[in-house]
Amino acid sequence: MSSNFRSWPMTLLLGFLSLPIIVMMVYLFVDTVTDTTAGSLIPDRFTLEHWRFLFDAPQAGRSNIWSVTLNTFIFACSTSAIVVMTSLTSGYALSRLNMPYRRLLLGGVLTLHAFPTVTLIISIFLMLQMTGLYNSLLGVILVKTALELPLGIWVMKGFYDTVPWEIEMAGLTDGASRFTVWRRLVLPQVHPGLAALGLFSFLAAWSEYILPQVLAPDGASQVLATYLQNLIKDDRAPDFNMFKSVGLFYAMPVMIIYLIFNQKLMNIYGGGTKG
Amino acid sequence: MRILLDQFTKTFGATTVIDKMSLDIESGEMLALLGPSGCGKSTTLFAICGIHRMNGGRLLFGERDVTHLPSQMRNVGVVFQNYALYPHMNAFDNIAFPLMIRKMAKPEIERKVLAIAELVHIEGLLKRKPAQLSGGQQQRVALARALVREPDILLLDEPLANLDAKLRLEMRSEIRRIQQETGISAVLVTHDQVEAMSMADRIAIMDQGQIVQLAAPKDMYDEPVTDFVASFLGNPPIAFLQGTVEGKTIRLENSDIVLPLDAQAAKQGNGTPIRIGVRPEHFQPEHPVKISGKISFIEEQGREELFDVTLSNGMRLRSVQANGGAFRLGDEVSWGLAADKVLTFDPSGRRI
Amino acid sequence: MRILLDQFTKTFGATTVIDKMSLDIESGEMLALLGPSGCGKSTTLFAICGIHRMNGGRLLFGERDVTHLPSQMRNVGVVFQNYALYPHMNAFDNIAFPLMIRKMAKPEIERKVLAIAELVHIEGLLKRKPAQLSGGQQQRVALARALVREPDILLLDEPLANLDAKLRLEMRSEIRRIQQETGISAVLVTHDQVEAMSMADRIAIMDQGQIVQLAAPKDMYDEPVTDFVASFLGNPPIAFLQGTVEGKTIRLENSDIVLPLDAQAAKQGNGTPIRIGVRPEHFQPEHPVKISGKISFIEEQGREELFDVTLSNGMRLRSVQANGGAFRLGDEVSWGLAADKVLTFDPSGRRI
Amino acid sequence: MRRAHLLGLGFMTPALIIVFLFFLAPVVLTAVFSFTSMSSGTGISGGAYEINEQTLRSLTDRGFPKAKSEKLGHDLYRIGEEGLGAVEADFGKAFADEIRAELSGELFEGRRDLERELKKLRSRPRSIRDLKKAADLFKRSVLNTRFESETAFLDGVGETGVELTADDQAVLVKTAYTGWSWTTANYELITSMASTWRAAKNTAFYVLLTLSFNVGFGLFLAITTFYLPKGQAAIFRAIWILPRILPPVLYVMMWKWLTWDTGFLSIFLSNFGVEPRNWMLNSDINAWVCIVLINGFVGASLGMILFSSALRAIPPSMLAASEVDGANRWQQIRHILLPQLQWPILFTTSYQTLSLLTSFDYIYLSTDGGPGRSTEVWALYTFHTALNNYGGVLQYGLGAALALVLVVIGIAASLFYLRLFKFNELVSQPRIEQ
Amino acid sequence: KDLTITVWAGGTNDADIYRLDAIEMAADILSREWEIRGEDLNITVDKKRDFAGWAEFKQAVTLAAESGSAPNIVVTSHLDIAPWSQAGLIVPVEDYVDMDSWPLNNIYDNLMEITSYNGIVYGLPQDAESRPFFFWRDTMKAIGYSDEEIDALPAKVEAGEYTFANILEDGKKALEMELVQPGYGFYPRPSNGPDYAQFYQSFGGQLQDSETGKLVLDKQAMTDFYQFFADAVEAGLTRKNHIGTEWDQWYAEVASGKAAMWHGGTWHYARYTGKEGLDDFFGNIQFSLIPAGNENGRANTITHPLAYLLTAQEDEEAIEIAAQLIKIASEPRINTLHAIKSAHLGISHEQSNIELYANDRWAAEATERLLPHANAQPNHLNYGKFSEAMFKGLETAWTGTKTPAEAVAEVEAELTAVLGDDLIVR
């Protein structure tokens, strides 16, 4: 930045305000591998017993953490994949192609973009029931996709908008069809959007709680969010540190993605913030 | 190949941008489209290459009517203003793209790309991505890409607009050389008059969607049909003086200054308001028809100097002199007009 | 006010961009900083106005040492390359901004803004937002904003880079006029040699963070200290010929062509490799020392024509002629050099 | 149709299908449901016809003749030839004969009595279920029998010999029906119930407060990190994007850990003599503060990303210009940065308004509307009503009506924002006209 | 024959695991029975209990049943019988088992009554419990009760001699003597539950009209009931924002004597003596019926048994086998495992003859002191709404948002709107 302003007052202030999050995160890590006497903040011994849940057989009537994790992975990956693929085509159509009802569709996407469908969950349940997808992971995936899609389309449209028209024009005059132009010339230009969107929808699905809880309560399709919440809600449950261990285990992929792709995530609105 | 635009009309929504324009470009010719911003130059190019559909009129390539042919099938090479190179491909792949689209065989593609790369002198740069190329090099890649599949027609949309002065000078001759060597018909869109004059066989000056004049560069410079054209060409620009006809002379407004008119202009009735245009090279100390004023501005331009001379009625004339060394700002001078070179225009701007 | 940069050093991280550069600008003078892209022109300007801190050396305004003063307290007016107008304020507010920051009284601000607006001829545009102004108008708003609080020093960072040729010509004289009227010291950064020559009292040519030559425009054009400076000034650019000294003459490489040298150059020992530079205006049919070649390129530039003449050894000379009408591409010609105007350089590029 | 049209529609198809199935269709269904009395008591898929004690009482209330309802209320089992024939067919002659011999002509009040008699027989079926089935074959009444269709029901009633007038029949059918019916009562309820008004008030309060926090704090983060050196800025941005990307369940759990009476805050503050307490649920005010902070941190992350990218787009020369013009930091923020953020702020505001209106995960997971419903917002109220309450009576119809209110508000707001954002300017015509 | 029987149990913690395991044991027994009969039956029991709470459990069951994928057996509150049977989600148990046979004929009749609706037995009681009132002995002693007086308290409560008025009085004393902190004089359950219906009854309220089967809103009783809480808050006995306190915190507090008086459930015994580490329960805590509120009411307690319910299925045979399983799971021995492990009460007479049960002081005393006076909430289609409304009203009065009278008025308005004909207002 410019040399005319000092930055340390800002650093101090921000550091202070960030304390809650920092404290939460630090203790999230520390508490999973230590024991602390009640009423104290300083851990007094190292232990791995809070991680037992990874290896112990699940208690009767509870799900196995590994199958739950697998479910969560399937859920997040499929959602992310579908969202990305669908947004890639739809975003392009809305951004670049002459087609009937383009304005209407665009307005519709914008409306949906700002309108989470969680409130419609009863009817969504019914739709799933009609299509036989209730209580299955696939159903939750589709619903989550529908929820994320408007944002995805809008983000991708934003990224497509930034691709110079001349590249497409050049492609056309070079003899390529619209489809080839999209696949060979335009797609490679929207990589950042693709990555950001993919990551974001992965994280969104990974974190989703309400949908799986309502739409797939069955043990076979349980995900980590419901697993953890059920554990927390158990009013005669064991120690908090174990929740944290499960929580950390749950958040691990998020943190990894976050550490590696931090910059990419920040790109999510790179395609322009207006609208 | 000859290009014939016949009664071409283009509208965007409610606004008609080009109305029944006709243009005939000869085979092997380079035609420059020159005009102020927004006059419809790019629109015309886009119609020729098929990016825009025409709202009226016909487009012929040679004898073939291509009005409704999609871009992909017109075989037109285009060099865009910002080159529109594919940023994710290296120079080789950029050039090879049109051939690849045609599913040409690999070795064949390689051969052709190398040949054209040699023509535009970028043999050594083929492995680089566009971002690693300088503006001039990018420009040559774009040119190579447009030429490699042997297009019938080459369209250049302000290809030099992004280059600095020195590079521009080089590129001009380069493009011209290649165009002449390949003997392709080409349309060059530009807003730079020097570029148009130096590169093209003929220039078409456009204004508000219409072709105002179509002529060879020298002719256009010497014989503009309107004051618009006259002011558009020439650097430093032409200076205009306002006045009324008095017999075979013109009396400048608000003054006693009287200058001779050529025969044609003198035919106008007494008292008719007219304008005369004087190019800086036609207002020089040694010319015969003297006119006095005060030097109000001097600009050193290296090998020449530019003078503004303000007449007694406040009008200005411009002069450019190679060795004007002796004159100082504020000097009263009496320099001469090359009366036969002076251009006269009627009030509507038409050349008389 | 006099500006003195003394042993100015600037580093970005590990790279030293400017190393111990000194520059002395006189009170009321306009100095042009000219140089290739990346040579450190903007960096120098930013140091003067205090946006960058200096890593070494001192900066004096008059007698005052301002090296460590923050921008806000230096009272320097800056016109940035892209004008940096505040897009959400109208022209009036843009100009008034520096005064408002100083909490000047409303009526006083109004008075001052109107006065300066009149000076730069934008009285009628004050209500408009920057987006509604043309490039030239924006430029004048920027200028007005820089001038309104009566700065001690005016810095202009490529203020004309974004304008088209015609507007540029106008703006040049406008800026020069205002600078002279207000009598302020000014630094003009530009990469356009015509601009530098036409506007500045003195020119400093920079290369790689160092000042190569500092002189009045005409002197610099006529007496460049290096081939770099020579090639930097002049449009069309100077042409260089390579050769070796043979007595009082130079024999061009790979040829029998022998040209006379001036006394100074002739002092070099026989066989010393040297280069001579010939400006296009010094290679004309009427000049005495004839040299033959073939016209390899003609460019019509309106009032003049540019010729490239390729000599027998492949070297090229450039000539620009007002009425070269008769010559054709490919003609064998024998034109003359103005031998006394020819510049000679040693192999390291130093002028001999 | 032109090729690009087909390509465009083809490209849109997957999205259209998903959006149709899981957004448009549910909206329509919600609208439909909101006019029904659907609940977990009526079922969704439709009901059956049944007369039981409850129905009988209601029948009396509705003016159904008492004599007839008493007759319908008899649970009668008569051992007659008809039943015996059926038994013979289903369970064999031996059993039928035995029943005929032992019990012929007897009348039983309730199945249990008959069952006991049948159990004494030697050739009874071994499975208790079959025994019950056999007993049912002698049933001569409709009490406690579920009929899947109206005609079957009326036939059944007819067989008991109860004569029905048209009026009686209408009342009977209506009362005996266990499924849902059309009604506008849901909307009347919404307007008349105090709890909906409280939810509405809470929602307004929540949206307003959280929104201000989101935008304000997002701005604060964006601007402060803007002024920091690159490395530090990256660290702080990284910290503050965490709330947005951490799973809500975990994120809220960490807040609980922070605020519970055995949590960090209590322990930490006890060093200063502050009594440990549940900082989240201790009082309405605490709950609101927590809710606003929990949601606010999440929203501020988004704001920060958006605002930061907008700030990055400001040409550095403009900042330099303002500094040269003499502006101090505050003046620079006020006059240069903030005006540039106008659009992103507006965008964030509108986007977040709608998100806050309709999503409730974080409240659900943290306070679940408590303490004492003081933080129950409309969306959560809807969720509680329709799908999630202690009593277990899920009122789909009322829930749908509540949801529809949100849908309408959401769509109206979206349309408003579309205008605000000059939607027409956003949809530029494609520049390739194929 | 291979069969999978799915069992879902709501609100189930580790201690309650026999709700599920009992079915597994029953499956074992049943397949042995079949084997002896010469048939092959292989039952896999699919157990699930990880629901975030009762609300989530009921939601899951309802939606799953709607979509035809309901579990075979659900363990849930008897209150669900009314709506679920009406909707056809569950089928009567009595259609599948012989109600006169062992062990069903040994189950307490009143419990059987509670799991019936419209005279039909829909489920089998899974456990019984009761919701007593608790006193912290030390605190009571400190405010002047002798050990003998404390021992006699339950009898006094039962006789209506110790009422809510005394609670207020004693609570204030404890507060004044700073034996407890403000808000800990009377420390009620922090969320909705059947407990609150007990208070309504204490003040003379009646939940259901026995004649017409309609729900009853007794305005006077309701007002008095609300008033008591308003008074308790006013006197500083109870925190204004008590509702919503985390259960973890709540348990820890009452088990450590932080509160003078509170109420809870018989199963709390397991928690107090278990996780909370209160070794000498009887030495520290006295328990009794919920006292009478005033002269209109009487001391009472509510039992809120869970029941095994059978859901409607395509496969009749699966229902039948499920029915057999819950029947076997109701064997006194098996049920006792659950009762003692989770500190619930037994469901059948014979359980008192089982050593494990008989030797458990808590089970024995609680059964004797509480069960005879226990009644249950009515199985009524709309009781859920009634209960919600009653609690909402309590909250508004409790938190001081409205006066008790206003709160009752609001409840009345809401209930008449929601229940219409199904409500009698007194």
Ligand SMILES: Nc1ncnc2c1ncn2[C@@H]1O[C@H](COP(=O)(O)OP(=O)(O)OP(=O)(O)O)[C@@H](O)[C@H]1O
């Ligand atoms: N898609 C469009 N919709 C509406 N008007 C358009 C569109 N494209 C171009 N125009 C208008 O058509 C006119 C001609 O545009 P065109 O791009 O051909 O100008 P140009 O001569 O190339 O100008 P420049 O030198 O600035 O590139 C302009 O007035 C422009 O505003």
Ligand SMILES: Nc1ncnc2c1ncn2[C@@H]1O[C@H](COP(=O)(O)OP(=O)(O)OP(=O)(O)O)[C@@H](O)[C@H]1O
């Ligand atoms: N912030 C920076 N960090 C590192 N290097 C920088 C930075 N700013 C400028 N430079 C380098 O310093 C050198 C001088 O930059 P400067 O902007 O002064 O050039 P300039 O002469 O103004 O060029 P131009 O004509 O392109 O504007 C360049 O090589 C540039 O890459």
Ligand SMILES: [Mg+2]
């Ligand atoms: Mg154009």
Ligand SMILES: [Mg+2]
């Ligand atoms: Mg610069």
